[in-house]
Amino acid sequence: MHVNLTDDELAFQEEVRTFFREQYPADIRAKQDNGVQLTREDYVRWQKILHQRGWAAINWPVEYGGTGWTPVQKYLFENEIAMANAPDMVPFGVKMVAPIIYTFGSEEQKKRFLPDTLASNIWWCQGYSEPGSGSDLASLKTRADRAGDHYVINGTKTWTTLGHFADWIFCLVRTNSDVARRQEGISFVLVDMQTPGVTVRPIITIEGEREVNEVHFENVKVPVENLVGEEGKGWTYGKLLLQHERTNIAGVARSKYRLSKLREIMAQSVHGGTPLAENKNFARKLAAVEIDLQALEFTELRTLAAVAVGKAPGPESSILKIKGTEIQQALDTLFMEAAGYYALPNLPQQFTAEYPVDERTGFGSETLSALRYFNNRKASIYGGSNEIQKNIVSKHVLGL
């Protein structure tokens, strides 16, 4: 048992750090640092840079373009990407649908989708939740009725993140209503967003932005070869996928970065005022969150170490999700408290690239802290709400 990095690991860390220093585009970094929303083009450009380096899909098997890295290497990479404040890969393709395709898909599907997903030529989105099926996902009603060599899909998916950017959507749909367990009638289907009958409508969220959508399917014809794996097995595949989503959702490295930014803000004297670092109570609150985060970092490392010796990421990933989002939201709150009155002006436009820095109200992009606090209340709701996670842990870990 030891905490040190090997010489090889140190060299790897330096290699990654150098890459981010040299290859991460300054204009995208400026947007990230200022809290400016990235465009679709920004995401794709950056992801293609990662792809060129071979680092677009660090968890994929090597045969499909993965890295073959050890858990420690992956951990170091996640740290560096966060410390560079670089965007993560948009998860829907590389992290979510691809593992389903390379595990359960046909050879044709692998050829058709994996290289283009890896190269960010396809933007995926997720079709799971429905207006009536949130926590109770298995009650989903979107139907895919077999008609010759097609399915005809009717229904509505919701909370579809960045669906307005997407080329393809992967969906859980009901192919059979006449089954003992309703989970058994669910299948996993890939749908081209350009197919007639697919419409995307924005959902404006609490902070006033469009991030999620409703996707409507009206008599959408999808070739049967877009079914992944077996009909009726979609629930099993989807569950696996959700567990992957949950480990990603903890966001430990990202929270470490944000915590370091908060310490920078605390040290500053804003408009000539007293630095917040002199407020002992705030310092205590921040230290308490940091301690929880350090613990979670080791909880994640322990999970990764267990996975490395062959254990599947199981219900433990629920713990990472719950604790990780609790910490994210605690940090959101502290950023807002640090901003004081300057959390209140609703001026996202002043953080567009063109807006002169010296005319900004407040003291920097932390003025967006309340908007971020509002937006990130989603963290404990999506990816399976934290209540659902607790149900899972209670059942599968505690045996209750």
Next chain:
Amino acid sequence: MHVNLTDDELAFQEEVRTFFREQYPADIRAKQDNGVQLTREDYVRWQKILHQRGWAAINWPVEYGGTGWTPVQKYLFENEIAMANAPDMVPFGVKMVAPIIYTFGSEEQKKRFLPDTLASNIWWCQGYSEPGSGSDLASLKTRADRAGDHYVINGTKTWTTLGHFADWIFCLVRTNSDVARRQEGISFVLVDMQTPGVTVRPIITIEGEREVNEVHFENVKVPVENLVGEEGKGWTYGKLLLQHERTNIAGVARSKYRLSKLREIMAQSVHGGTPLAENKNFARKLAAVEIDLQALEFTELRTLAAVAVGKAPGPESSILKIKGTEIQQALDTLFMEAAGYYALPNLPQQFTAEYPVDERTGFGSETLSALRYFNNRKASIYGGSNEIQKNIVSKHVLGL
């Protein structure tokens, strides 16, 4: 709407204060102040003094010896008794069984029990919980089988507080197992503890003291005239009683007194050390508890005001119980934290009346703080656990 006391109320307050100053025995006060357990004789002597003044049963109807006080007078009385650090009336007689007797009992029962209960000639204890029936009280198994002009009682009651002091026990017993709802087979019976077949066995609790007992009934013959009200109605009577218990259990005035003691301790320089009052974080924690307590005081006053205009104390009393015990336990914790290392010596004997004060380890009776913290974890368990209270509020207030 106003916060002031009327001249009459101020005069009443002074009258009560004078009584406590003049009539509350110094030897009992010394025990209370030092954390020494009172004997049975101490309780009875003090209660008889209150009785002589006509203040033993402030909530009883005037015809049975109550005071006829307004809610504000009762509130003022409770404050003064707490600020004098005088013992409350042992609740089982005056506060718990007597309301059942004067509401549902026969004239004979009223004559037989009410005057002696008021005069502290009878010490009552409570026979509700059973080893297998805690939160699920209605599952109780102690049977009272009718045999001629007697019931024959068999079974075990538990958590019987001060049962080793008691003359009589009031019990919920099962008189009929053949009913649609099991609550309907329960009756309310009074049992003389001297009856053959009644045995009391101590339960030693976490801090090492005997406060509660198991009471065993083996073929105990009880005359049928000891049934209160109707057979099968015991559950209804008992529920009413539990609501009375819950308002008493909040202990607002007592917590206010303890909070004032904690401020005294904080101001002291213990063994020449820095007064705890200089620890800003501790001061903040104490202020937070005090704020919650001030709010609860007004919540209780609002409830009393509603009762005064004819509303029965309903499920709202559950809120007082939950919040009151949360505050009590928060204060227990702060006392222990204030004591620091001196919370750890287990030396209750040094707080007996005979032990020389200057030979004590630690800095006063606060050295008992850990023992009190341990013991008072019961507060959120007894009188219907806080979980059961939340179920009650959820059902009867929120309608869920």
Next chain:
Amino acid sequence: MDFSITEEQSMLADSIARFIDNDYSFDKRMAIVESDDAFSQQVWQNCADLGWTAMLFSDADGGFDGGAVEMMLMMEQFGRGLVVEPFLANVILAGGILKRLASAEQKADWLAGIVDGSRQAALAFAEPHARYDIANIATSANREGDQWVLNGSKALVLNGGAAELIILPARTSGEQTAQSGISLFAIDASAAGVTRNAYKTVDGHGAAEIVLSDVKVADSALLGKPNEGYSALAETVNDGTLAVCAEAVGIMRTMHDKTVDYTKQRVQFGVPIGSFQALQHRMVDTLMACEQAKSLLLRSVMLSDAGSPEAGAAISELKYLIGTSGRKVAQEAVQIHGGMGMTWELDIAHFFKRMTAIDILFGDSDFHLDRAAAAK
């Protein structure tokens, strides 16, 4: 000690409740928020016609002698209706300074228009560097001949964009954080040297940053005596703090009730989600938070109306409790509503934002807990 309200007070609360229910729907409110001023002149005039803008002023000032109880009843309802009209800024803050310090002439010029609803005003109580310390004033007012020359910056001036009249504290002597040496001025928002950067806040209210560059005013702009403005400022900010706490109690209760209702309607796993015990217990916790907040609000209101010396500390205690428990109630409401609680189209999201803003206004819960602890 008496918790009952008078018949007049009851009628006041009822009339505002009817207004909210009949004339201030959520859709209407959202349309008002989208408008330039972030409030409706028509609604404001309506409030004035019903006597609400006059309610808290003395008979001598043309008002109805309402006290803290009336204020509480009104603000609770405004909270329930998420009303964005600038009652706080005009009546309680700007009006609060004027009723305390203005001369008869100044009252005729300025206060009358606030009482009758014809004039928009603001109190610039915050400065960019000062966080929540209202005595920390760097804005200077220097004597030049028979004029005062004002220089400085004011942050988050509520109603600062729409206001015609800006009331502001400026330092005429003393150290930057001293309570003495603060003077209050009333200036025309269009005066030379006044720059306003108006915006909306995250909860849909109007506000502005204001910069003063050599703004010249006569003695007639001075409210009360020079250097002695702090106590009126502090009392007025205390009033404002109490007011937003009352508003918050209305919001908390509404969010709690809407959440309980939602859990009775929303079916998952074949049953209403309100049947899940984990959610039930959390909603009991939020109910208790609502009751405790209401209790402490009543305490502060009664102490304020009694003119108790404890009133100031009591308001800090209340603001602390509102900050912490209001946050909890609001977060639980969103969480239990799930994705729906995150959408712009549902009122829950907007209650959430207002509750969050109130936590920050006049100092957050940490700030007020410090004040409460120091007062012990």
Next chain:
Amino acid sequence: MDFSITEEQSMLADSIARFIDNDYSFDKRMAIVESDDAFSQQVWQNCADLGWTAMLFSDADGGFDGGAVEMMLMMEQFGRGLVVEPFLANVILAGGILKRLASAEQKADWLAGIVDGSRQAALAFAEPHARYDIANIATSANREGDQWVLNGSKALVLNGGAAELIILPARTSGEQTAQSGISLFAIDASAAGVTRNAYKTVDGHGAAEIVLSDVKVADSALLGKPNEGYSALAETVNDGTLAVCAEAVGIMRTMHDKTVDYTKQRVQFGVPIGSFQALQHRMVDTLMACEQAKSLLLRSVMLSDAGSPEAGAAISELKYLIGTSGRKVAQEAVQIHGGMGMTWELDIAHFFKRMTAIDILFGDSDFHLDRAAAAK
């Protein structure tokens, strides 16, 4: 970075686990607690025979070169078994000072007996006025001729009643709270001028208050150099803090597991209480608390073994987390056990008390959060 343990380490943990399971039943433990010394000489000798008292000392000192990992594995098991034998007082505290400061001769006199289990010792690190500040030492050691004369009071000396050897810091120069000027002495517990008031702690361990009145010792009693004892004291107390944290992790996990098991057995309302969702979610919270505590324990252990300069701050972070989350786990365990959790006869009550005592030992969570925040 590597979380695996060696085969030897695994065998060590297994052997203690077997001892707990086979030879240290709860009934036996409670009988030991009732005995005069509050520990069993026979059990202690058994520990020595199995090499456990020697485990953490260097080969040169007659030990087995164990480090923080071995310490953790042992203390977690001792926590699980609620072991009261004075491993902390003898091996980690008294032994910790001696292995750092003692000369070869002093080691032969004193350390050897600790390593082989034949001698009982204690470290008097606390003083009555000082709360948790180990540098706040009023006990004085003054030079008189070729002797040192010691005067002062020591609080809560763990194992202080049974100890034959008392190691204590005394001030030989400097201000009362200065880190410099502290010297460490080893004295015979039966020396003239030593008064011991031995008692048991609320969690069943032995301890004593000790008063020193003109206790005279020779230079041979001085450990290390005069005035320079603080760093060895601080390192040793850090070791002790890490040790009780490891013990606490064993306790937390055990309380959590026993509580989950209890809810599977205890039937109310016709079903096991473990089927109630409100309890399920709370037990998930306590599971997470256990996992987080274990993670931070591993971090501190790894940093300690690596000799990292961050180790001290990491231990404060850990102690804070253990204090807060351990309290929560313990309180939930008692609450969910209901009345049964309050009884002397059930082990839960005694785990609860030990967990509470550990929160206080070496400084409570507030104290350590301050230290952690100051180190940032």
